[in-house]
Amino acid sequence: MDLSLIIALDVVNGAASLFLLCLGLAIIFGMMKIINLAHGEFVMLGAYATVISANAGLNIWIAMLVVAPLFVGVVGLVIERCLIRFLYGRLVDSMLATWGLSLCLIGLVTTIFGNTINGVPTPLGGFQVGAYRSSWYTIFLLAMAVLMMALVYGVLRFTRFGLVARAVMLNPGMAATLGVNPAKIYMATFGIGAAITGLAGGLLAPVSGITPVMGTAFVAKCFITVVGGGAAIISGTLSAAGLFGFVNQLGAFFTTPVYGEVILFLSAILLIRLLPQGISGRFFKGTL
Amino acid sequence: MALSRRDLLRTAAAVPLSTLAMPAVLRSARGETPILVGSLHDQSGPIAASGTPMVESLKLGIEEVNAAGGLLGRPLQLVHYDTQSNIQMYSQYAQQLAVRDKVAVVHGGITSASREAIRPTFNRFRVLYFYNVLYEGGVCDRNTFCTGTTPAQTVEKLVPYAMGKDKKKVYIIAADYNYGQITAKWMQKYVKDQGGETVSVDFFPLDVTNFGPTISKIQAAKPDLLLSALVGGNHTAFYRQWTSAGMKDQIPIASTTFGLVNEPTTLNAAESDGILGAYGYFEELTTPASTAYVAKLKKQSPSIPYISELAAATYEGFYLWAEGVKKAKSIDRMAVTEALETGLSFDGPTGKVTVDHATHHVTRNAYLAAVKDRKWVVRETFPDAKPQDTAAVCNLIKNPRDNKQYEISI
Numbered sequence: 173m174d175l176s177l178i179i180a181l182d183v184v185n186g187a188a189s190l191f192l193l194c195l196g197l198a199i200i201f202g203m204m205k206i207i208n209l210a211h212g213e214f215v216m217l218g219a220y221a222t223v224i225s226a227n228a229g230l231n232i233w234i235a236m237l238v239v240a241p242l243f244v245g246v247v248g249l250v251i252e253r254c255l256i257r258f259l260y261g262r263l264v265d266s267m268l269a270t271w272g273l274s275l276c277l278i279g280l281v282t283t284i285f286g287n288t289i290n291g292v293p294t295p296l297g298g299f300q301v302g303a304y305r306s307s308w309y310t311i312f313l314l315a316m317a318v319l320m321m322a323l324v325y326g327v328l329r330f331t332r333f334g335l336v337a338r339a340v341m342l343n344p345g346m347a348a349t350l351g352v353n354p355a356k357i358y359m360a361t362f363g364i365g366a367a368i369t370g371l372a373g374g375l376l377a378p379v380s381g382i383t384p385v386m387g388t389a390f391v392a393k394c395f396i397t398v399v400g401g402g403a404a405i406i407s408g409t410l411s412a413a414g415l416f417g418f419v420n421q422l423g424a425f426f427t428t429p430v431y432g433e434v435i436l437f438l439s440a441i442l443l444i445r446l447l448p449q450g451i452s453g454r455f456f457k458g459t460l
Numbered sequence: 461m462a463l464s465r466r467d468l469l470r471t472a473a474a475v476p477l478s479t480l481a482m483p484a485v486l487r488s489a490r491g492e493t494p495i496l497v498g499s500l501h502d503q504s505g506p507i508a509a510s511g512t513p514m515v516e517s518l519k520l521g522i523e524e525v526n527a528a529g530g531l532l533g534r535p536l537q538l539v540h541y542d543t544q545s546n547i548q549m550y551s552q553y554a555q556q557l558a559v560r561d562k563v564a565v566v567h568g569g570i571t572s573a574s575r576e577a578i579r580p581t582f583n584r585f586r587v588l589y590f591y592n593v594l595y596e597g598g599v600c601d602r603n604t605f606c607t608g609t610t611p612a613q614t615v616e617k618l619v620p621y622a623m624g625k626d627k628k629k630v631y632i633i634a635a636d637y638n639y640g641q642i643t644a645k646w647m648q649k650y651v652k653d654q655g656g657e658t659v660s661v662d663f664f665p666l667d668v669t670n671f672g673p674t675i676s677k678i679q680a681a682k683p684d685l686l687l688s689a690l691v692g693g694n695h696t697a698f699y700r701q702w703t704s705a706g707m708k709d710q711i712p713i714a715s716t717t718f719g720l721v722n723e724p725t726t727l728n729a730a731e732s733d734g735i736l737g738a739y740g741y742f743e744e745l746t747t748p749a750s751t752a753y754v755a756k757l758k759k760q761s762p763s764i765p766y767i768s769e770l771a772a773a774t775y776e777g778f779y780l781w782a783e784g785v786k787k788a789k790s791i792d793r794m795a796v797t798e799a800l801e802t803g804l805s806f807d808g809p810t811g812k813v814t815v816d817h818a819t820h821h822v823t824r825n826a827y828l829a830a831v832k833d834r835k836w837v838v839r840e841t842f843p844d845a846k847p848q849d850t851a852a853v854c855n856l857i858k859n860p861r862d863n864k865q866y867e868i869s870i
Contacts, residue, residue, distance in 0.1 A: 294703065
């Protein structure tokens with residue numbers, strides 16, 4: 173009983189971290205059709221922002237929840253202005269450019285902070301369920317995932333900005349004739365996507381080993397999840413993150429971590445074969 | 461590659477010519493033609509954190525020898541290539557060092573995969589090769605000298621110490637490539653030798669970052685001791701998640717890899733205190749040779765986060781070669797090899813390092829330490845640990861033409 177509770181917590185935790193990691197990508201890829209191969213490096217920048225400011229004496233919560241998203245959001249805005257804005261509608265070019273960007277960011281961070289492992293200690297501590305132990309931070313990650321989901325949903329569904337953003341993504345020409353400047357909306361959306369990714373990096377910083385190349389461990393899984401989820405940002409990402417987190421963590425528990433990864437990728441291949449439009453292309457049509 | 465007639469003629473012609481030309485060179489340049497020392501180490505990519513201190517250490521050795529007048533009256537010159545954590549680069553630059561640069565010796569290779577990619581090249585082109593990294597053992601090749609520790613020198617000491625009298629149930633976690641796989645086998649053997657029981661062995665690909673399920677699994681297995689051969693930045697996350705789940709004080713950890721880069725300084729004291737490790741060298745060693753070496757290397761490159769066995773063994777590997785050259789009075793490959801095989805030794809930062817003829821490995825001190833306050837505290841010294849694992853399968857005195865890496869059956 174205690175064990176099954178702990179395993180359930182692992183599964184939920186796996187899904188929650190995957191969801192947090194993917195949300196920013198889902199916005200940038202799902203809404204703007206930019207394949208951002210530098211996504212992993214945005215995570216890395218968020219983690220570095222957290223570690224550097226926390227080690228400089230800033231409160232860890234502020235470093236994680238404020239500094240990381242702000243910093244990566246600003247970086248995202250700069251990158252959008254200098255690079256991405258020339259690439260809207262050019263899918264393959266955007267891949268090449270963002271891949272170059274990812275190498276460039278890795279190189280830059282390596283030059284500044286060196287190729288060593290950084291980190292901050294995990295706050296909160298652990299709790300006990302029967303004979304087993306888990307950490308409060310797991311619960312906190314879950315809460316953050318729920319909060320971010322509600323926040324993004326709320327903004328897209330109930331605010332004027334959300335409405336305009338969705339309109340621009342659907343039909344930029346029509347939106348422009350109604351007096352909206354699509355370029356500004358694109359810029360803001362990219363910045364928000366980057367900020368959310370930075371937040372994910374900040375949130376994962378206390379439970380990761382932080383190196384300049386850490387992003388590569390995330391980028392493949394994130395793309396699989398976003399593609400598996402399909403067009404709907406929230407319902408798609410949520411269902412895919414839930415599914416993949418579930419199979420990965422359970423696979424890792426009952427077999428080995430190696431098979432955990434194998435099962436994840438196999439189920440992704442199967443999913444795309446059966447539902448080429450992703451989960452939300454079939455089951456949650458028309459949702460956010 | 462057999463010596464062709466053309467090569468022979470060229471060499472035969474070059475020797476007297478170069479002898480004749482020497483006075484001219486002496487006057488024109490600042491000395492004799494330098495002896496080239498090849499280096500293949502990763503300075504970018506994921507393995508750069510290990511490679512950079514090794515190159516700095518090699519540079520230090522070369523500078524010291526040059527300051528003392530060089531070898532055989534000739535200065536040494538480093539020919540270094542950054543292999544970029546990429547096996548293809550290793551193969552390419554190995555050829556370049558052997559064929560174009562014609563170096564006298566090569567120090568290099570970090571992962572076992574990189575070593576096995578370049579070792580055949582140096583055999584083919586007859587270039588002496590030094591591999592200065594702790595590894596799983598078993599390389600048996602007269603052209604290669606392995607100066608790092610092998611499991612019989614470290615794991616054999618670590619496991620009994622960590623198990624103590626009452627820790628019989630052991631859980632092993634390791635990185636999923638040849639180092640982790642083979643080291644895990646050694647761990648199992650030594651656990652068994654101690655009368656213990658291995659409850660489970662788990663392997664992790666290098667990009668695993670979420671250890672939640674594993675931590676639950678370990679709790680379910682209830683071991684008395686956790687042995688870790690996890691590798692790299694992503695895997696450091698394990699120690700963090702382990703502590704945050706409150707497991708740190710429940711089950712002790714001993715590791716064969718923790719601390720090779722800078723793990724103790726990145727984790728905080730609560731996460732790393734009490735973790736045991738055994739290596740051929742710790743920066744915290746207080747012998748005069750060690751403190752002098754650390755001071756010199758830190759002065760040369762202040763950015764080195766931690767000087768581990770990797771850097772120290774590279775320094776000693778280089779000096780062993782230099783001793784070989786001095787004794788042979790030549791940089792010829794066979795002459796230096798034979799000189800080294802007489803059992804040459806060098807007193808380095810780790811203590812006395814002696815070449816073992818039969819295995820081309822070294823007898824060196826091993827140290828066992830525990831992390832305290834983000835630093836290692838050396839608890840035990842094991843003088844003159846022999847490479848007994850490799851010695852069980854490899855005898856280059858009897859079979860000098862042997863050339864393979866044995867998988868030591870355990």
